[in-house]
Amino acid sequence: MSRARLHDMSLIAVPLVFAAALHAQAVPPAPAAAPDLSDPEVAHVAVTANNIDINAAKFAQTRTHNAGVKQFAATMITDHTAVNAQAAALAGKLGVTPKDNAVSQSLQTAAADARKKLEPLHGAAFDRAYMDREIAYHQAVLDAIDKVLIPTTDNAELKTLLQNVRPAVATHLELAKALRARLK
Amino acid sequence: MIGRFAIVLPLAVFAAGGGRYGPSRTHIIEIHGMAFHPASLNVSVGDTVVWINHDIVPHTATGSGRRKWDSGQLQQGDSGRYVPRRAGRAPYTCSLHPTMKGLLIIGRE
Ligand SMILES: [Cu+2]
Numbered sequence: 001m002s003r004a005r006l007h008d009m010s011l012i013a014v015p016l017v018f019a020a021a022l023h024a025q026a027v028p029p030a031p032a033a034a035p036d037l038s039d040p041e042v043a044h045v046a047v048t049a050n051n052i053d054i055n056a057a058k059f060a061q062t063r064t065h066n067a068g069v070k071q072f073a074a075t076m077i078t079d080h081t082a083v084n085a086q087a088a089a090l091a092g093k094l095g096v097t098p099k100d101n102a103v104s105q106s107l108q109t110a111a112a113d114a115r116k117k118l119e120p121l122h123g124a125a126f127d128r129a130y131m132d133r134e135i136a137y138h139q140a141v142l143d144a145i146d147k148v149l150i151p152t153t154d155n156a157e158l159k160t161l162l163q164n165v166r167p168a169v170a171t172h173l174e175l176a177k178a179l180r181a182r183l184k
Numbered sequence: 185m186i187g188r189f190a191i192v193l194p195l196a197v198f199a200a201g202g203g204r205y206g207p208s209r210t211h212i213i214e215i216h217g218m219a220f221h222p223a224s225l226n227v228s229v230g231d232t233v234v235w236i237n238h239d240i241v242p243h244t245a246t247g248s249g250r251r252k253w254d255s256g257q258l259q260q261g262d263s264g265r266y267v268p269r270r271a272g273r274a275p276y277t278c279s280l281h282p283t284m285k286g287l288l289i290i291g292r293e
Contacts, residue, residue: 015225074280078280079280082242082260086258148263161240164240166220167219168218168239168240168241169198170218171281174283175281
C-alpha cells in the first residue's frame with residue numbers, strides 16, 4: 001500500500017446528507033452506497049462542505065440586523081474555517097491535493113438553491129429561514145458523524161478528527177436551536 | 185546579571201509552586217470537547233488562572249458577570265490567563281459559544 005486512503009464511504013456520505021438536508025431540510029437515511037471518489041476528490045468535498053456554511057454565514061452577516069444571528073454567523077465562519085484548516089492539514093499529511101468533482105458540484109448546486117430561497121427574505125423572516133437552515137444542516141452533519149462516519153471510518157487519524165469535530169457540531173446545533181427559539 | 189536573577193527567581197518560585205503558602209498559585213483550566221474542565225474552580229486572590237485550548241475551534245474565556253476580562257480568541261494550543269484581584273464569584277463564558285460556562289470562586293488568602 002503506497003499511502004493511507006481517505007476514500008471511506010463515510011466521508012462521501014456526509015456531503016450527500018448535506019445536500020439532501022439543503023434540498024429537503026430533512027435527514028435522509030444514510031446512503032447504502034457511495035460514489036467511488038479519489039482521495040483528492042474527497043478532500044475537495046470536505047473543504048466544499050465547510051465553505052458552504054462559511055459562505056451562508058457571510059451572506060447572513062450582510063443581511064441580518066439581529067445581534068444574536070450576527071454573532072452566530074461569526075462563530076460559524078470562525079469554526080468552519082478552523083475545521084477546514086485541520087482537514088487541509090490532514091489531507092496535506094496524507095499527500096492529497098483537493099480536486100473538483102461531481103459531489104462537490106452537487107453540494108454547490110444545493111447551496112445555491114438554498115441561497116435563492118434566502119435571497120428575497122429580509123428582517124425577521126430572513127433570520128428565521130437562515131436559522132432553520134442552519135439547524136437542518138448541523139443536525140444532518142451530526143447524524144452523519146454518529147451513524148455513518150465514526151462507525152465506518154478505518155483511518156485512525158480521520159476517526160480522531162471526526163471525534164474532535166463532533167462536539168463543535170453539537171454545540172453549533174444547540175446554539176442554533178436556542179437562538180431560533182428566541183426569534184419572534 | 186542582576187536582570188537574569190530577577191527572571192530566574194520567580195521561575196524558581198513557580199517551579200516549587202502549588203504550595204498553599206507560596207506567593208501565588210497557578211491553576212490550569214483545560215478546554216476540550218467544547219467545555220471548560222473543571223467548570224468550577226476555587227482560587228485565591230492573586231493566583232493565576234490559565235486556560236489552555238485543546239479543541240480544533242477557537243474559544244475565549246470572557247468574564248460574564250461584573251468582572252470584565254477577555255482572553256481573546258485562543259486557537260488550538262493557545263493559552264490565556266487571568267489574575268483575580270478581589271474575592272467573590274466570577275462567572276465566565278466563551279464569547280464564541282455562549283453555551284460554554286465556567287465559574288471561578290475566588291477566596292481571600
Ligand atoms: Cu468556545
